[in-house]
Amino acid sequence: xxxxxxxxxxxxxxxxxxxxxxxxxxxxxxxxxxxxxxxxxxxxxxxxxxxxxxxxxxxxxxxxxxxxxxxxxxxxxxxxxxxxxxxxxxxxxxxxxxxxxxxxxxxxxxxxxxxxxxxxxxxxxxxxxxxxxxxxxxxxxxxxxxxxxxxxxxxxxxxxxxxxx
Amino acid sequence: xxxxxxxxxxxxxxxxxxxxxxxxxxxxxxxxxxxxxxxxxxxxxxxxxxxxxxxxxxxxxxxxxxxxxxxxxxxxxxxxxxxxxxxxxxxxxxxxxxxxxxxxxxxxxxxxxxxxxxxxxxxxxxxxxxxxxxxxxxxxxxxxxxxxxxxxxxxxxxxxxxxxxxxxxxxxxxxxxxxxxxxxxxxxxxxxxxxxxxxxxxxxxxxxxxxxxxxxxxxxxxxxxxxxxxxxxxxxxxxxxxxxxxxxxxxxxxxxxxxxxxxxxxxxxxxxxxxxxxxxxxxxxxxxxxxxxxxxxxxxxxxxxxxxxxxxxxxxxxxxxxxxxxxxxxxxxxxxxxxxxxxxxxxxxxxxxxxxxxxxxxxxxxxxxxxxxxxxxxxxxxxxxxxxxxxxxxxxxxxxxxxxxxxxxxxxxxxxxxxxxxx
Numbered sequence: 139x140x141x142x143x144x145x146x147x148x149x150x151x152x153x154x155x156x157x158x159x160x161x162x163x164x165x166x167x168x169x170x171x172x173x174x175x176x177x178x179x180x181x182x183x184x185x186x187x188x189x190x191x192x193x194x195x196x197x198x199x200x201x202x203x204x205x206x207x208x209x210x211x212x213x214x215x216x217x218x219x220x221x222x223x224x225x226x227x228x229x230x231x232x233x234x235x236x237x238x239x240x241x242x243x244x245x246x247x248x249x250x251x252x253x254x255x256x257x258x259x260x261x262x263x264x265x266x267x268x269x270x271x272x273x274x275x276x277x278x279x280x281x282x283x284x285x286x287x288x289x290x291x292x293x294x295x296x297x298x299x300x301x302x303x
Numbered sequence: 304x305x306x307x308x309x310x311x312x313x314x315x316x317x318x319x320x321x322x323x324x325x326x327x328x329x330x331x332x333x334x335x336x337x338x339x340x341x342x343x344x345x346x347x348x349x350x351x352x353x354x355x356x357x358x359x360x361x362x363x364x365x366x367x368x369x370x371x372x373x374x375x376x377x378x379x380x381x382x383x384x385x386x387x388x389x390x391x392x393x394x395x396x397x398x399x400x401x402x403x404x405x406x407x408x409x410x411x412x413x414x415x416x417x418x419x420x421x422x423x424x425x426x427x428x429x430x431x432x433x434x435x436x437x438x439x440x441x442x443x444x445x446x447x448x449x450x451x452x453x454x455x456x457x458x459x460x461x462x463x464x465x466x467x468x469x470x471x472x473x474x475x476x477x478x479x480x481x482x483x484x485x486x487x488x489x490x491x492x493x494x495x496x497x498x499x500x501x502x503x504x505x506x507x508x509x510x511x512x513x514x515x516x517x518x519x520x521x522x523x524x525x526x527x528x529x530x531x532x533x534x535x536x537x538x539x540x541x542x543x544x545x546x547x548x549x550x551x552x553x554x555x556x557x558x559x560x561x562x563x564x565x566x567x568x569x570x571x572x573x574x575x576x577x578x579x580x581x582x583x584x585x586x587x588x589x590x591x592x593x594x595x596x597x598x599x600x601x602x603x604x605x606x607x608x609x610x611x612x613x614x615x616x617x618x619x620x621x622x623x624x625x626x627x628x629x630x631x632x633x634x635x636x637x638x639x640x641x642x643x644x645x646x647x648x649x650x651x652x653x654x655x656x657x658x659x660x661x662x663x664x665x666x667x668x669x670x671x672x673x674x675x676x677x678x679x680x681x682x683x684x685x686x687x688x689x690x691x692x693x694x695x696x697x698x699x700x701x702x703x704x705x706x707x708x709x710x711x712x713x714x715x716x717x718x719x720x721x722x723x724x725x726x
Binding site: 152153154155156157158159160161162164165167168169171175180184185186187188189205206209235236238239242246249250253256257259279280 | 318319320321342343344345346347349350352362365366367368369371408412416420426427428429437441442444445448458459460550704
């Protein structure tokens with residue numbers, strides 16, 4: 139692979155989940171950070187930095203399921219601002235385990251109803267693909283590292299950041 | 304002077320999970336402070352009902368991506384107490400090692416990635432000019448990660464840690480390799496301790512501290528103690544807590560014996576520094592003199608010292624014994640209640656589980672560290688803002704964010720929880 143002058147502008151957006159895939163990404167940096175510092179420009183990642191912008195994002199990685207109307211709106215807005223969107227981790231790809239409440243019995247649903255109303259939750263918790271177009275998926279709880287690297291490498295080539303030597 | 308000022312921090316960065324803060328200042332008085340956990344609830348206390356008690360630790364592990372091992376081990380302890388199971392000495396030692404891996408990695412993430420940018424006045428650790436520090440950050444984190452992975456199978460949601468046993472025992476070669484990795488970062492951790500010791504951030508206020516007191520500072524077994532002198536057994540902890548409804552937050556707050564309190568590394572250091580490993584005490588003697596301390600920023604220094612202790616005690620455990628395959632103990636399912644209490648990276652973690660005679664969970668009660676700190680954090684923010692009324696809005700916001708980061712809150716954990724009867 140040959141490096142070009144460009145960097146891939148990436149963002150990392152977290153919704154309803156444990157945040158384990160964010161942690162995996164940062165753990166992958168233990169060995170990859172030097173390589174990635176030449177390839178990636180991290181534009182949006184509130185866990186890592188204070189100044190964040192969703193403008194000009196090439197690839198947005200989205201972690202977590204969508205459980206509130208506010209999250210749904212933010213996801214739709216973010217989709218418009220990025221060129222590619224990748225769902226990362228089981229909650230984003232399949233909805234679970236953050237969608238546990240979808241499967242509660244009627245009694246338990248009644249019990250949690252006040253919370254759902256107070257914090258403007260949606261009727262059900264959804265994976266990302268039920269709300270916006272998803273270009274790639276990286277499943278796993280936490281995300282599968284090799285699959286993440288495969289998807290990342292694909293976009294590094296697609297956006298002309300690296301070229302076959 | 305601020306006659307009328309509203310501060311609204313929508314998304315506080317460099318903390319685990321999401322939170323926001325609203326402050327109202329009128330006629331130079333702080334009228335209102337609302338620290339809101341904005342993570343959406345995932346209803347784990349409901350989701351674990353009717354689940355098999357021998358598998359439930361894998362469900363609650365998903366409460367938190369960063370301290371999953373703490374949730375998993377605390378849950379297992381509660382199940383074992385309910386079923387009357389006594390794990391082997393080797394199982395307990397392996398759990399201690401898994402916890403040490405978590406402490407190293409979790410504290411390193413907080414200190415290098417969230418705290419150091421404030422000290423060096425940069426946006427992100429990735430922007431730091433001194434490359435040596437970022438190399439150290441990743442090296443230390445990787446050592447903790449390696450320890451948890453060798454012991455538990457992986458560092459996040461590990462699969463080898465089970466009720467009463469480990470499904471795989473680490474090999475000699477794996478342990479030798481991880482000891483070498485731990486030894487190689489010891490000097491790096493001492494550099495970090497020195498940076499945090501020299502840091503002049505100061506917010507000092509007398510407060511109550513609560514922690515699980517362990518004989519070997521291993522985060523797992525002991526009794527609960529407060530700085531006021533209260534000493535209680537693990538199973539009675541709940542009787543000393545008052546749950547406080549915070550209607551604007553997706554988390555619940557707690558008081559201990561009717562007043563706000565702080566849990567975490569600063570509490571542990573204030574209450575139990577004598578129990579640190581002898582090698583750690585030898586090398587951090589100068590820094591330990593600071594404790595007991597009421598400066599909340601010393602929570603950062605305390606965490607760095609805990610990284611060193613976790614390294615030193617792990618090396619001693621691994622080098623002083625052999626780990627062998629053990630027979631899985633017989634588990635007899637019966638109805639009962641069990642309490643698990645451990646020190647998670649951010650403070651005391653409590654699990655109470657009720658199990659029916661089929662081995663299914665009737666109900667569970669989980670108290671996590673950030674929920675216990677929430678009221679104290681809010682009060683500290685109010686006092687801080689009151690002291691800064693002559694400062695600019697920009698400076699006030701900056702200092703608030705620093706203070707919140709010193710508490711090292713974990714909003715993913717804080718919001719797992721539900722108590723509906725506050726309406």
